[in-house]
Amino acid sequence: MTNAGDSSGGQPHDALFRLVFTDPENAGSELRSVLPQELAARIDLDGLVLQEGTFVDEVLRHRQTDVLFATTVGDRDAYLYVLIEHQSRPDPLMAFRMLVYQVRIWERHLAERQPESGGRPLPLIVPVVIYQGRRRWSAATDVAELIDIDTQVAAAAGRLVPRFGYLLDDLTVVDDAQLRQRPLSPAARITFVMFAHAPDDPDVTRWLTEWVDDLSAIDRRRLEGVFQYLVRVSVTPVDNLVRFAGKLGPEAEEIAMTTADQLIAQGHDKGRTQGRAEGRAEGRAEGRAGLLLDMLAVRFGDLDADLRSRVEHATTEQIAVWSARLVQGAATIEEIIE
Template identity: 35%
Template sequence: MSELVNPHDKLFRALLDDPIRAETLIREYLPPALRDRLADARPELVDGTFVDARLRGSQSDRLFQVRLKSGKPLLLYVLLEHKSTPDPGTPIQLLGYSARIWERYGEGRTEKLRALPPIIPLVFYHGSAVWQVPASVIDCLDTDPEVLDLVRDFRYVLHDLKPIAYERLSAERALRAGLAALKFAFERGLPLADMVRMLEDLPDGGMFEKQFFEYVVAVYDMPVQTLLDAVALAKPEREEILVTTIAQQWVNQGEMRGRAQGIKEGEAQGQRKAILLALETRFGDLDIKVRAHVAKIPDADLDVLLRRVLTASTLEGVFDDSQWH
């Protein structure tokens, strides 16, 4: 599979890639009547990427197989919907996914095609507009009620993250932080307290912490100082480490923009932003002369300067030319 290109998809898939978090998500967000019928065995991740050509930028979908207490299999298709405008084609999209899952499951064998497992689509939405899309293809059909009674009803379960209170997103802290990051992604001027809550729930170290900050740097429209203040309040003992992580994400974002444009300006821009971010964190508000000096540093020297920002004991020491080599 090609590398995921959408930051929303990458974070959501990161949540589901952990078996324990995936199980928690499934058990917390399934309808209670169905959840009570699940066996104790952990959900099993199944190869289930069935993305249409027109939707190749959205690859966060995951397919899990669980067992009911009766022993029969049940497939759960988990999809993140992050369009700012709800997609009226979602019911047909999910029906198409289900059909392809059943085709692959059946393997063309009569006995399997006549004993297909039910598929329950779970859709998580965190866009800006209110979701008003029908939950079933049957609700999109224009026909007489008597005809509709003859049509089987395919419904998915929607969880709009926006109205869910932070503490109700999940009982598991890492999962709660990740879902909250998606929940707040399109908010402008996110309150400092909300970012602090997410960071307090975020596990220290590990791949998910890196993925979390990668997402925030790529997606969030918020002042740099707000993010730095949140780090200082939530994790003061790890502030220096996290500032380095955030700075590296700025560099990575710049490199990706540079590759996409076929030029180096994007990479240099990201590095300069990382340098200013680290300088503000370590030495406080920056004089306009310092900002101007950073803007004039040759691109070839930016890597060296960033390392010095993170190791120099004083602001003057960062720019002491006698220590450059």
């Protein structure tokens, strides 16, 4: 599967992709969307089993992430191989790379399983590339298109010209309405929405409201992954994200605040929290104080000057305690700040 942009060397995209698509249910929902209907009906998409390891070359792992699932077609072994590319432009050698990866899968299969006598030794592999870049996919989808011969030589060579294709899901030509119509799991759909819209967006909350139903259906672990991705690849102020999360409910609000706090501590806030001198303890306290004040205002309305001053001059430890009381459902400001 491929993704828009090269932010953080592809790492935020890689983390969200693996978090979501190593789950058989989420991967299966995407495969149902892209496989030919007749083929999908013959593959056991409900019995996908994630396989360990990667087949991507070491030098390409900053821009490519892959997952492999074992399954069956009828009573025969089969594999479904899904790859995401973190480049913003199509890779002209993708057909060749996918062929190399498929050969590696076959080699591992043969090393692990003794072929039955008289049977065909190689299982079916269905390779899928999903692309969400800045321009439409234009690279070859069959290795035959990469062979440097003219049409007359190709005709004379016949079967000597190797053919190997892969399924391409070019998300640059799929709009939001079409994405909603696909039989995707909520986590898979939200992941594609993130990849398409979030990188470098100054305020993702403008369009996040359109995806509340899917966000509300995601489990806590993957919702954490979504908020981590948003903080790292967009330039949306953290307090905007936390306010939006409050619309999803107390748990989502807690997740957003915790994520913001963790990433601020790690230096990934990219200047989103006002007044924080990066890497300095007093800066972190000021940033967390501003975030807490914003959340108190969302919950309780306008805050008096004395309360604001008390929070602004609090230590990091005090703010952490007060923030915990807020997300744990304290009913009044007095219960939060004693």
